[in-house]
Amino acid sequence: MNDASDIRHPTSGSLNIGIAGAGLLGRLLAWKLLQQGHHVSLFDRGSREGELSAARVAASMLAPYSEVASAERQVFDWGLMALRWWPEQIALLEQQTGQTIHYGMAGSVVLAHDLDKSSLRHFEQQLQAKVPDHLDGVERIDRERLRSLEPELADRYSSGLFLADEGYLDNWALLLALEIAISKLGGKWYEHREVVSVAPKRIVLSDETLAFDWVVDSRGLGAKAQLPGLRGVRGEVLWVHAPEVNLQRPVRLMHPRYKLYISPRPGNRYVIGATEIESESMQPVTVRSTLELMSALYSVHSGFAEASLLHAFAHCRPAMPDNLPVLNGEVGLLTVNGLYRHGYLLSPQLVEQALAMLAEQTADSVAV
Ligand SMILES: Cc1cc2nc3c(=O)[nH]c(=O)nc-3n(C[C@H](O)[C@H](O)[C@H](O)COP(=O)(O)OP(=O)(O)OC[C@H]3O[C@@H](n4cnc5c(N)ncnc54)[C@H](O)[C@@H]3O)c2cc1C
Structure with a gap:
């Protein structure tokens, strides 16, 4: 030894x-x-x-509100701390290395198509039950408010939620x-x-x-x-370059089957995710998952039709039985x-x- x-x-x-x-x-x-x-x-x-x-592989969203809807309250409380911690640490890292680490703390938008409005309502009810003391961070938005946040989405969606404190970083x-x-x-x-x-x-x-x-x-x-x-919980993400799409913040689509999020990266690139499958398979991204993610993506913004697919990644999230660290x-x-x-x-x-x-x-x- x-x-x-x-x-x-x-x-x-x-x-x-x-x-x-x-x-x-x-x-x-x-x-x-x-x-x-x-x-x-x-x-x-x-x-x-x-x-x-x-x-x-992660989309690296900092989304305590979105996540607590289907997680323990601890995830939310620890997540609030992360929203303060990351900007300080990123500033220090940038100073030490001379690197730029892009991140955004301008909230996230949660949307649903008119036929799926019940999914959005259920999500809001879950937030009301889980974080009743933080509902000032949950704003119902109409088309005009959405236009002020994400102008390119306002013609497709008449209502949604704005979670003002959420963010993401360039992992x-x-x-x-x-x-x-x-x-x-x-x-x-x-x-x-x-x-x-x-x-x-x-x-x-x-x-x-x-x-x-x-x-x-x-x-x-x-x-x-x-x-x-x-245990491992398989997740798949796609990376696209979409010159015709200009989103300022993460966007989530509530859907009964295909839940989707879009996490921005510099240069009109977006991370699209993610599947969640109880499997430890590390096989490459499947055709089925690609089709599901892509069709949900195209329904959010038609500009994604002309996007180039840059990467497709699969990995497993390390999880304990209670899904807590x-x-x-x-x-x-x-x-x-x-x-x-x-x-x-x-x-x-x-x-x-x-x-x-x-x-x-x-x-x-x-x-x-
Ligand atoms: C598709 C997907 C999307 C995600 N999106 C988000 C998100 O939006 N927001 C968020 O907060 N989290 C997200 N996550 C979760 C996040 O990526 C993980 O929780 C996090 O990476 C776990 O960190 P870790 O250091 O424990 O493990 P890892 O990041 O996996 O690091 C473990 C390291 O250990 C090494 N290793 C393993 N075994 C050995 C060995 N025997 N010998 C030597 N080295 C070894 C590996 O090579 C690896 O580098 C996502 C995860 C996935 C898969």
Whole structure:
């Protein structure tokens, strides 16, 4: 067994921390821990581009209102914190790296075709029941109000909802900026390294076992063998380039069968999502899902007819049985997982809690 001191020599007060999985949680924790002066080594089965992570496939909407309709209240409360956290952290990341990370916090629009108005009503009722204390963030809109928000949609829809506090961010730019910041702060990347298992203070690779002061297991669905109850929930997204479509904010279409969202990216590109299938299949996007997403998309805005299909991605959201995140700490090992369809929404709270837990347990072990 190699000692992590082969990799780094800790200075007083700083720890050698090994992170298994460099997706969303792994990167955020690495970045924060490096800023606190710790030494961090990141291991991932993919490259530092994150092409094997759910984080890269995600639409990365920050949608606490939309999500709480079919989730626990905790998702909403943690999500509100994320709406404040991301702009501050993005500003810091941009300053550290010189990268631009596009994001929008100008709300989202929820629409339904006239025949599906009952779906929209049901959604509004769910919000009234789940967040009765935050209904000032839910505005019923008519055609004229919609015209002021999203002029290109006003001829098709006579009413909808405006969720003024919701947002989205450009996840590819974020993952890249985190990679650069981690490297600049001295974090070490171990790409294409499969972590076979983790244990307190140990990361086991196929050919060696490495020792650390602390290990973080943030392998997402890759931690399934070590995290009872963890399952994958398949999701598919399409990326399109639509020069004729100019949306300012995420748009959701309520539909009895084909729920759809459109998350903007710079340069008239849009992420279209997402299917939700109880399956751990990682097979490429199916024809059926493509047809469903595309026809729902075309019904939102005819300008999508001339769009080019840039990418079609499928991945699995890591989820626990209650679809809520899990944060377990024992001395030498921190497990963070189960972000399900809320990675960008819940990771700010989870990361802050993980850092606090690590600081507390480190202080306890020093005291002992
Ligand atoms: C289609 C889709 C749409 C989504 N849309 C949104 C959205 O709009 N808003 C939102 O908030 N969330 C969204 N999510 C959810 C979000 O992407 C996830 O919750 C989040 O990425 C989970 O982060 P993570 O770090 O736990 O896992 P991941 O991001 O998957 O990272 C895990 C990393 O661990 C690595 N790894 C796994 N096993 C091993 C191993 N054995 N050895 C070494 N490395 C390993 C992987 O390569 C990967 O890089 C979406 C997800 C999907 C699939």
